[in-house]
Amino acid sequence: MNRNKREKEYYSIDVGDSTFTVLKRYQNLRPIGSGAQGIVCSAYDHVLERNVAIKKLSRPFQNQTHAKRAYRELVLMKCVNHKNIIGLLNVFTPQKTLEEFQDVYIVMELMDANLCQVIQMELDHERLSYLLYQMLCGIKHLHAAGIIHRDLKPSNIVVKSDCTLKILDFGLARTAATGLLMTPYVVTRYYRAPEVILGMGYQANVDVWSIGCIMAEMVRGSVLFPGTDHIDQWNKVIEQLGTPSQEFMMKLNQSVRTYVENRPRYAGYSFEKLFPDVLFPADSEHNKLKAQHVHTHSLVRLSLSPPADWTALLYL
Numbered sequence: 001m002n003r004n005k006r007e008k009e010y011y012s013i014d015v016g017d018s019t020f021t022v023l024k025r026y027q028n029l030r031p032i033g034s035g036a037q038g039i040v041c042s043a044y045d046h047v048l049e050r051n052v053a054i055k056k057l058s059r060p061f062q063n064q065t066h067a068k069r070a071y072r073e074l075v076l077m078k079c080v081n082h083k084n085i086i087g088l089l090n091v092f093t094p095q096k097t098l099e100e101f102q103d104v105y106i107v108m109e110l111m112d113a114n115l116c117q118v119i120q121m122e123l124d125h126e127r128l129s130y131l132l133y134q135m136l137c138g139i140k141h142l143h144a145a146g147i148i149h150r151d152l153k154p155s156n157i158v159v160k161s162d163c164t165l166k167i168l169d170f171g172l173a174r175t176a177a178t179g180l181l182m183t184p185y186v187v188t189r190y191y192r193a194p195e196v197i198l199g200m201g202y203q204a205n206v207d208v209w210s211i212g213c214i215m216a217e218m219v220r221g222s223v224l225f226p227g228t229d230h231i232d233q234w235n236k237v238i239e240q241l242g243t244p245s246q247e248f249m250m251k252l253n254q255s256v257r258t259y260v261e262n263r264p265r266y267a268g269y270s271f272e273k274l275f276p277d278v279l280f281p282a283d284s285e286h287n288k289l290k291a292q293h294v295h296t297h298s299l300v301r302l303s304l305s306p307p308a309d310w311t312a313l314l315y316l
């Protein structure tokens with residue numbers, strides 16, 4: 001396609017600190033979030049006649065980690081088709097040649113808020129269970145496709161006002177994980193399983209750990225293992241759950257094992273102490289709770305309303 005024709009297809013607009021150069025079909029861009037890879041905007045798609053989310057991956061090929069993450073995300077988002085995993089609608093770059101190629105724009109279904117914004121709401125039993133159920137369905141689907149996420153966290157999970165939920169990304173590429181004694185980089189680690197924190201072999205159940213931590217936070221209203229850095233993350237786990245068994249220690253590599261074995265010993269707390277009954281929401285009474293939340297950008301009021309008969313889904 002010649003340069004003139006292409007230039008007519010795209011326009012540029014400043015969004016926060018960034019400039020989005022997008023196809024003209026996408027109008028009305030507004031920033032709705034930002035993550036490790038860049039800024040996310042909502043927009044109206046005049047072709048599909050629906051609202052969409054557009055994520056700009058700025059220079060995704062600047063280093064190997066970024067490149068692998070971007071590639072992994074794109075390929076998986078294109079292949080995976082499940083109602084609890086975010087769907088890919090389009091992908092484009094405004095640059096014209098391989099030499100100029102810099103930015104990738106990913107167009108996705110638009111959701112209303114991420115789970116960080118919902119966690120503070122006092123959700124009743126029904127909403128909580130419906131959210132949990134959908135997280136498990138999404139992750140089960142990824143596991144069935146051989147994908148282990150390893151980095152599920154509330155900011156990577158998005159919801160709509162009808163209480164539907166989708167997982168936003170596909171987690172850590174193999175190269176992106178760092179072990180306990182490796183140089184830390186700034187990320188949220190609260191939800192990472194011990195196997196991931198300690199750089200051990202891992203299985204699909206590391207994602208169940210993360211979902212458990214997210215569920216715990218929804219029940220307690222605060223982070224379960226709020227480590228201040230990657231070392232403290234491990235301390236928070238053992239303080240509450242107790243020092244792991246010798247059998248567990250044997251699976252660690254020598255340097256990590258020496259560190260872990262030399263930590264003070266903790267007995268851990270009982271389940272009743274960690275999760276007293278009073279924290280659990282009462283059984284739902286429809287519309288009892290009009291959970292409201294002030295969205296940081298657009299003052300959206302979220303009134304999460306699951307379908308009346310969603311529990312029937314459990315028996316499908």
Ligand code: AMP
Pocket residue numbers: 032033034035036037038040053055086108109110111112113114155156158168169
């Ligand atoms: P990410 O860069 O994928 O980690 O996304 C950063 C933030 O942007 C998320 O925590 C969400 O708040 C928001 N976001 C990303 N994608 C979407 C989407 N499809 N719908 C609504 N919000 C989104």
